[in-house]
Amino acid sequence: MTTSLSSAEKPPAIQDYFRRKVALVEEWLDRLLPSSEAVPSEIHKAMRYSVFAGGKRLRPIMAIATGEIFGSQEHELLPPACALEMIHTYSLIHDDLPSMDNDTLRRGRPTCHVVFGEAMAILAGDALLTQAFRTLADHGSADQAIRVRVISEVAQSAGTIGALIGGQVLDIQSEGKAIDEAQLEQIHCAKTGALIRCAVRMGAIIGRASERELAQLTEYGQKAGLAFQVADDLLDATASSAELGKTAGKDVAEQKATYTALYGIDGARARAAELCHDAIEAAKRSGRETAVLEEMARFIVERRS
Amino acid sequence: MTTSLSSAEKPPAIQDYFRRKVALVEEWLDRLLPSSEAVPSEIHKAMRYSVFAGGKRLRPIMAIATGEIFGSQEHELLPPACALEMIHTYSLIHDDLPSMDNDTLRRGRPTCHVVFGEAMAILAGDALLTQAFRTLADHGSADQAIRVRVISEVAQSAGTIGALIGGQVLDIQSEGKAIDEAQLEQIHCAKTGALIRCAVRMGAIIGRASERELAQLTEYGQKAGLAFQVADDLLDATASSAELGKTAGKDVAEQKATYTALYGIDGARARAAELCHDAIEAAKRSGRETAVLEEMARFIVERRS
Numbered sequence: 387m388t389t390s391l392s393s394a395e396k397p398p399a400i401q402d403y404f405r406r407k408v409a410l411v412e413e414w415l416d417r418l419l420p421s422s423e424a425v426p427s428e429i430h431k432a433m434r435y436s437v438f439a440g441g442k443r444l445r446p447i448m449a450i451a452t453g454e455i456f457g458s459q460e461h462e463l464l465p466p467a468c469a470l471e472m473i474h475t476y477s478l479i480h481d482d483l484p485s486m487d488n489d490t491l492r493r494g495r496p497t498c499h500v501v502f503g504e505a506m507a508i509l510a511g512d513a514l515l516t517q518a519f520r521t522l523a524d525h526g527s528a529d530q531a532i533r534v535r536v537i538s539e540v541a542q543s544a545g546t547i548g549a550l551i552g553g554q555v556l557d558i559q560s561e562g563k564a565i566d567e568a569q570l571e572q573i574h575c576a577k578t579g580a581l582i583r584c585a586v587r588m589g590a591i592i593g594r595a596s597e598r599e600l601a602q603l604t605e606y607g608q609k610a611g612l613a614f615q616v617a618d619d620l621l622d623a624t625a626s627s628a629e630l631g632k633t634a635g636k637d638v639a640e641q642k643a644t645y646t647a648l649y650g651i652d653g654a655r656a657r658a659a660e661l662c663h664d665a666i667e668a669a670k671r672s673g674r675e676t677a678v679l680e681e682m683a684r685f686i687v688e689r690r691s
Numbered sequence: 692m693t694t695s696l697s698s699a700e701k702p703p704a705i706q707d708y709f710r711r712k713v714a715l716v717e718e719w720l721d722r723l724l725p726s727s728e729a730v731p732s733e734i735h736k737a738m739r740y741s742v743f744a745g746g747k748r749l750r751p752i753m754a755i756a757t758g759e760i761f762g763s764q765e766h767e768l769l770p771p772a773c774a775l776e777m778i779h780t781y782s783l784i785h786d787d788l789p790s791m792d793n794d795t796l797r798r799g800r801p802t803c804h805v806v807f808g809e810a811m812a813i814l815a816g817d818a819l820l821t822q823a824f825r826t827l828a829d830h831g832s833a834d835q836a837i838r839v840r841v842i843s844e845v846a847q848s849a850g851t852i853g854a855l856i857g858g859q860v861l862d863i864q865s866e867g868k869a870i871d872e873a874q875l876e877q878i879h880c881a882k883t884g885a886l887i888r889c890a891v892r893m894g895a896i897i898g899r900a901s902e903r904e905l906a907q908l909t910e911y912g913q914k915a916g917l918a919f920q921v922a923d924d925l926l927d928a929t930a931s932s933a934e935l936g937k938t939a940g941k942d943v944a945e946q947k948a949t950y951t952a953l954y955g956i957d958g959a960r961a962r963a964a965e966l967c968h969d970a971i972e973a974a975k976r977s978g979r980e981t982a983v984l985e986e987m988a989r990f991i992v993e994r995r996s
Contacts (some may be wrong), residue, residue, distance in 0.1 A: 424858050425861075426861050429851050433851075476817075508813065511858060512785060516851075518848050519846045530838070541822070541828060546729075546738075547730070554731060559731065622701045
């Protein structure tokens with residue numbers, strides 16, 4: 387099945403799968419984060435405010451779906467998967483700060499610093515990053531060497547070289563500048579791609595995939611991660627703030643480097659479809675049962691928020 | 692030897708020990724941090740600017756001195772010890788931000804956000820925290836279970852409950868409020884104590900200390916950590932900005948909760964001496980050769996910056 391289905395036409399099975407996994411991820415996040423009552427309660431409230439703002443949980447579900455291909459169990463997969471969501475959330479909190487992207491709306495709600503103040507938002511981000519690594523150390527594979535390998539992978543993907551923080555730096559530095567396709571892909575591979583790629587690799591490593599399988603799934607993650615960012619640029623240019631739950635049209639207003647600026651709407655759509663196709667082909671080459679991953683690649687480029 | 696020696700009278704052996712360890716820590720920090728040339732270079736410059744601003748390297752030296760008691764080797768001890776220094780530095784960068792303590796001077800130089808801007812300072816702090824965990828995953832004990840245990844300890848000590856970030860939250864919340872001795876100790880144990888205690892525990896865990904030895908050295912770390920903060924309060928109240936390399940007298944100006952505010956200068960000096968004594972006694976009870984740790988406890992309360 388390579389024909390794209392719009393979100394309304396998705397087979398009920400995959401919709402159900404997503405719904406069940408979102409619920410599971412949120413149940414584990416609740417278990418893994420400090421309680422709102424724990425002292426100092428203000429920071430735990432700020433952490434939970436942003437974590438439970440209703441994200442798509444794409445990264446943890448990617449990790450879970452990949453691990454399940456290899457028969458990994460819930461207690462091995464869910465905590466490291468949730469650690470990725472904590473890191474994703476911390477990066478959003480810090481990116482939204484006044485000195486960064488200065489965003490006041492995220493997932494349809496005021497951003498963390500608007501509600502809790504700037505100091506508390508910085509600390510809540512710090513605390514989510516720290517709690518992610520505590521989670522990765524305290525839970526996951528029973529094999530301690532696998533746990534260490536996963537921690538190293540996550541730290542690398544959240545770091546500065548071809549990774550999360552480095553992508554944000556390049557993004558800030560490119561504002562208002564003319565950049566070419568290679569530079570744009572470098573920024574997006576780092577800023578969004580690294581953590582999505584890491585989610586897939588995490589699942590494969592916990593599932594003890596062979597090196598060959600890991601390489602093929604890494605390529606899937608790489609393409610899917612880039613597709614996600616192209617789709618994000620398209621949504622920023624075509625959807626309303628109400629649909630997105632965040633300020634639409636900001637990229638253009640701030641002269642950010644985007645795929646739509648570089649290729650136009652139609653060109654960006656073609657690029658997203660190409661990346662989605664490449665991701666699906668890479669997943670299939672593993673010879674494993676990758677139907678869920680294929681469906682997720684389609685979801686990534688067809689989503690409406 | 693329980694008589695205190697002022698810094699000028701310290702036996703040459705311990706002075707030499709400190710000097711050698713500072714050089715070793717800085718050599719390893721240089722090796723463990725991304726190069727200034729690596730893209731995006733600006734953030735690596737910001738990270739290195741703050742890490743190589745000439746700190747005392749107290750936390751890594753505490754970890755090394757403790758590990759050496761148990762015969763641990765340089766390659767096992769230095770990387771995790773340096774990870775602690777990265778975390779300490781990240782916490783200083785974020786604490787100094789305009790929305791937090793708004794400090795412009797640190798270790799005699801303009802703070803990170805003054806030189807690199809607020810966005811880059813936030814990201815440099817994030818990156819040091821992330822690089823610390825990468826270092827802890829990629830280096831340290833050959834025993835992967837010990838590596839995981841150390842990562843968990845560090846994440847806990849850098850977290851929100853009785854730990855680094857939580858202490859900063861409580862400190863911010865206590866500004867301008869009357870607080871009692873128990874509350875003050877809670878703040879200081881968390882904000883400064885947790886990471887110093889963690890340094891000692893890290894060394895003992897890597898050295899495979901027995902549970903009994905670990906408990907005694909933990910008590911040493913706890914007391915030494917609190918002594919450090921009492922000494923810090925004393926220095927803020929009695930030393931000049933030039934001596935400290937940071938803005939002196941800020942605690943009083945901002946009505947911060949301090950030991951000197953609560954006990955007066957003489958009372959705080961007595962408390963520091965008592966904590967130093969307790970730390971030394973706890974170390975001795977381990978029955979191990981703890982002369983260096985004892986000397987470090989004395990240094991902590993007698994230092995002049």
